[in-house]
Amino acid sequence: MAVPSVRWKVDGEGEGVGDVDIQAVILAGGQGTRLRPVTANLPKPLVPVANRPLIEHQLRHLAERGVLDVTLALGYGAEKFKVLDTLASELGMTLRIVVEPAPLGTGGALRYCADEGAFDDRPLLWMNGDIVAAPDVATLAEFHIEHGAMLTFWLTSVRDRTQFGVLEIAADGFVESFLEKPSPDETASHLVNSGIVMVDPAVLRRIPPDTFFSFERSLVPAMVREREPVYGQFRGGYWLDTGRPHLYLEANRHVLERRLSWTPAGREIEESLWVEPEVVCDRVDVIRPAVIGRGAIIEPGARLFGRTAIGRNAIVRGGARLEDCVLFEGAEVGYEAEVVNSIVCANAQVGPGTRMDQSIIGAGVRLGGHNVLCGTRLWPGVVLGDRAIVVDE
Numbered sequence: 001m002a003v004p005s006v007r008w009k010v011d012g013e014g015e016g017v018g019d020v021d022i023q024a025v026i027l028a029g030g031q032g033t034r035l036r037p038v039t040a041n042l043p044k045p046l047v048p049v050a051n052r053p054l055i056e057h058q059l060r061h062l063a064e065r066g067v068l069d070v071t072l073a074l075g076y077g078a079e080k081f082k083v084l085d086t087l088a089s090e091l092g093m094t095l096r097i098v099v100e101p102a103p104l105g106t107g108g109a110l111r112y113c114a115d116e117g118a119f120d121d122r123p124l125l126w127m128n129g130d131i132v133a134a135p136d137v138a139t140l141a142e143f144h145i146e147h148g149a150m151l152t153f154w155l156t157s158v159r160d161r162t163q164f165g166v167l168e169i170a171a172d173g174f175v176e177s178f179l180e181k182p183s184p185d186e187t188a189s190h191l192v193n194s195g196i197v198m199v200d201p202a203v204l205r206r207i208p209p210d211t212f213f214s215f216e217r218s219l220v221p222a223m224v225r226e227r228e229p230v231y232g233q234f235r236g237g238y239w240l241d242t243g244r245p246h247l248y249l250e251a252n253r254h255v256l257e258r259r260l261s262w263t264p265a266g267r268e269i270e271e272s273l274w275v276e277p278e279v280v281c282d283r284v285d286v287i288r289p290a291v292i293g294r295g296a297i298i299e300p301g302a303r304l305f306g307r308t309a310i311g312r313n314a315i316v317r318g319g320a321r322l323e324d325c326v327l328f329e330g331a332e333v334g335y336e337a338e339v340v341n342s343i344v345c346a347n348a349q350v351g352p353g354t355r356m357d358q359s360i361i362g363a364g365v366r367l368g369g370h371n372v373l374c375g376t377r378l379w380p381g382v383v384l385g386d387r388a389i390v391v392d393e
Contacts, residue, residue: 021122022067022141026058027109028129029075029100034243037362037379038345043077045129047248048328050255050264050309051276051291054242055129056087057255057262063091065137067125071096071118073109107215110199111207119201128195132251133239134260135196143233144198147173150223151203153232154196156239164192165216173231178224180217191232194239245343245360245377252326253307256289264291264309276312293329317352325356334369342373351386 032044039047045055055072062070070093074081078099088095098113110126113119123141127133135154144152153167153175161182168177168189179187193216203223207213223230238260242248255262256272266276272289275281279292283300290304293312298304302316305323312329316322319336327333331344334352342356350356351369359373362380367373371384375392378384 021069022125022137023069023071023119023122024062024067024125024127025071025073025110025113025118026055026127026129027073027106028055028081029073029078029103029109030130031076032130032243035245035248037360037377038245038248038343040362040380041077042346042363043074043080044242046077046080046083047242048309048311048326049132049242049248049251050262050274051293051311052262052265053083054132054251055081055084057132058127058129059084059087059091059093059095061134061262062125062137063093067137068093069096070094071098071113072129073113074099075103075109103212104210105212105214107207107213107219108211110204110215111209111213114201114204115209119204121201124199124201126197126199130242131195131239132242132254132260132262133194133196134237134262135194136235136237139235140196140198140233143173143231147229147231149198149229149231150200151220151230152198153230154194154198155191155232155234156194156237157190157234158192159190161187161190161192165220167191167193167232169232169234173233175224175230175232178216178220178230180221191234195241246358249324249326249341249343252309253324256291256307256309265293266291311346328363345380 028045032039035044046053096118098116098118100109100112104112123144140154163181165180166182166187166189167175169175240251242251264274266274269275274291276294278295281298284298285303287306290308292310295313296310298316299318301318302320307324308322309326311327314327315332317335320333321338324341325339327344328346330347332349333339334350336353337350338355341358343360345363347363348361348365351367353370354367356373359376361378364381365378366383368384368386370387372389376390
């Protein structure tokens with residue numbers, strides 16, 4: 001299949017138009033340990049955000065910007081990504097799957113994809129598969145080409161930079177220093193590696209094959225020390241790392257609140273209310289924004305108090321109260337139960353009168369009636385009887 005050509009102005013003067021073929025890779029092989037038990041049996045890129053898998057949002061974003069040649073670098077749970085075949089066909093996208101034989105790190109995974117023939121010599125857009133972001137691909141590619149860069153980081157700014165790669169850049173974007181997870185006194189910069197990078201594929205040949213290798217800890221610092229053409233571009237824009245439960249809930253809220261261009265699943269039947277077909281929802285108080293998945297049943301007397309995502313075939317019984325929460329496919333919330341600022345994974349059941357606050361119950365969990373969970377995480381398959389109080393302080 002011929003790779004589509006994406007035409008962007010790249011000469012900076014607005015007169016000529018250059019042909020720029022962009023290929024993309026999404027690194028989606030991690031285990032998402034910080035988000036467990038959500039990711040105990042579901043790869044993090046497939047976790048739903050406003051009822052679409054996170055990686056589906058990413059692929060749609062790329063397709064809408066003309067990037068239709070994409071490689072997925074997979075590891076943990078690779079077989080579960082087969083569901084994306086239909087989406088790729090719908091988007092007219094060539095979606096290539098490469099499964100690393102063992103965890104190889106970011107650099108090792110990119111080198112393995114290159115050795116498997118996934119890339120050619122066109123500019124390569126690298127994205128991590130666990131971020132919520134809407135990068136301006138055209139502007140990033142223009143900058144990368146105009147500056148003759150080997151690497152160009154799409155930068156974001158964060159308050160706490162100790163968990164990220166921090167870059168210090170000159171006025172023209174040239175990277176003067178790169179510090180991976182520095183202490184607060186090592187740098188005053190708050191510009192960090194967002195996990196979105198334009199790469200000259202020739203760089204990947206500098207990574208040793210079949211070896212665990214960190215792109216950020218090994219290759220990038222060496223290139224910066226040698227003052228190679230490594231650049232960063234900071235233009236603002238939405239970005240969020242979904243690695244922790246409160247950030248995952250925040251991502252759902254922000255998509256529902258339209259803080260970025262991603263859209264919830266379903267049709268927007270009213271302002272900020274998205275509904276898929278075959279939903280049963282009558283005499284229910286719904287404060288928007290909210291999204292309700294195909295086949296969900298919300299019984300009379302239930303109340304949705306906003307920023308709520310209800311997955312496909314989920315059931316919310318009468319009198320239940322939901323707010324700032326995510327229900328996965330097949331989840332059930334019992335009569336008069338309350339689920340606030342919490343996550344109920346696939347096919348889990350919350351018993352009648354039970355209260356959940358800032359908690360996660362894994363897939364297939366069974367909670368009895370009139371329990372109280374606060375700040376709690378329960379592993380998939382756990383069964384809890386009636387009238388227990390589980391608090392993690």
